[in-house]
């Protein structure tokens with residue numbers, strides 16, 4: 001089983017991003033999609049979307065507290081995003097494993113706006129501890145990648161802080177569920193400097209460089225892309241309202 | 255049969271966009287994907303991608319001449335995009351209809367970066383002349399839409415040039431193939447002012463407002479989104495090169 005942990009938050013492009021991600025996931029056998037909304041309550045949009053998307057899912061929610069929440073005006077690297085949501089996904093797995101017989105499998109953190117090839121899921125499925133691969137369009141580079149020498153990861157191809165223990169994006173690795181259950185306290189935190197989320201979790205799991213299992217043909221293929229969806233500028237909504245007395249219909253779900 | 259006409263051009267995000275679009279299209283029965291590269295030759299990237307994507311396709315190419323080609327620094331509304339490519343898709347259909355028995359069906363202009371629900375393809379499949387529906391995240395509004403009164407389109411909900419004969423985005427309509435074959439000269443052109451591509455084609459096809467077939471529950475549902483993929487800033491490639499003597503591996507296809 002592949003357990004996908006996807007944080008998501010309300011924005012104009014949310015439904016579009018979830019729709020196209022779901023089309024990808026519908027091609028993947030044996031996945032369980034854990035979707036965690038960054039909100040104090042479950043929204044109607046995500047609830048209805050999940051009900052009809054055709055995937056196996058668990059719907060959770062937890063709000064990022066205002067003091068760490070990113071503002072629309074913040075540069076996108078300023079605040080960590082999805083931290084509490086991913087942690088809630090992890091606790092759900094740990095709790096479920098106690099009450100029900102969770103199928104063995106692997107856990108992958110799949111942001112809602114990235115692009116995933118179908119091959120990626122085949123590569124991660126047989127992860128003993130932690131499997132790794134390159135990620136496209138990230139870190140101000142064409143791609144970032146583990147550097148593999150004779151089948152072992154020796155360092156990181158990245159410009160930004162290559163000295164991090166695990167200098168890779170959230171999209172660049174998957175973890176065997178067993179390992180996560182063996183370390184019940186391992187999780188993400190808003191308290192580390194930026195870029196250290198991945199390293200925090202993997203270090204807490206007792207993972208070493210030599211444990212990493214390179215995938216994607218020895219890390220020579222790009223199978224996942226850190227795409228971002230352009231923010232829509234509603235520059236004409238107000239003008240429409242002023243000219244015709246009303247804007248677009250707020251009952252239309254976009 | 256649904257004939258999809260998709261212009262595409264080389265950029266960092268091209269493969270990612272094509273990959274996720276293909277995942278959507280793989281869920282749609284009976285489609286033929288006509289992919290037209292904006293380039294003087296067919297690229298290896300698109301050629302290999304199409305060969306392995308699992309879809310029924312035709313691969314064409316035509317380069318936008320430099321005098322009308324958009325520059326990276328141009329605002330995105332300045333120049334028409336995909337005009338020659340869509341026209342080549344139309345000529346391919348017309349030519350093929352003479353030599354082979356093309357299956358009857360509908361033609362839809364599907365840009366490579368939009369987001370399409372699966373329901374959209376069900377809605378367009380039974381188009382007699384031209385079917386229409388709202389498009390999300392376009393025109394500086396949450397959505398633009400035909401305004402439907404008693405089953406008939408009467409005008410356009412859009413802030414920008416609502417007086418255009420067909421004031422809708424390329425993603426907002428599909429055309430019965432027969433109608434296109436009956437008007438062999440109807441096509442797009444770089445010679446009209448911006449926003450008039452859709453109107454040019456539909457007017458040349460002799461379409462009137464009263465011919466339009468509203469879909470998506472009388473144009474009350476958003477089934478397609480004019481998403482755009484953020485341009486990746488390669489701000490660290492040069493720095494990586496300076497610091498380590500080389501950048502990322504240019505043989506890695508991103």
Ligand SMILES: O=c1ccn([C@@H]2O[C@H](COP(=O)(O)OP(=O)(O)O)[C@@H](O)[C@H]2O)c(=O)[nH]1
Nearest residue numbers: 007008009038070076081082111112113228
């Ligand atoms: O306030 C926020 C911002 C983002 N996210 C989610 O956290 C993940 C990473 O955010 P984003 O994709 O915006 O980050 P970036 O693309 O900059 O890495 C995505 O799944 C988002 O939906 C969230 O839950 N709350």
Ligand SMILES: O=c1ccn([C@@H]2O[C@H](COP(=O)(O)OP(=O)(O)O)[C@@H](O)[C@H]2O)c(=O)[nH]1
Nearest residue numbers: 261262263292324330335336365366367482
């Ligand atoms: O120089 C270009 C720019 C765009 N396109 C294609 O034309 C369509 C519309 O372009 P784009 O999505 O950039 O336009 P927008 O999102 O601004 O409407 C897309 O399928 C692009 O791949 C193209 O063939 N050549």
Ligand SMILES: [Mn+2]
Nearest residue numbers: 111113114228
């Ligand atoms: Mn993202």
Ligand SMILES: [Mn+2]
Nearest residue numbers: 365367368482
């Ligand atoms: Mn576009």
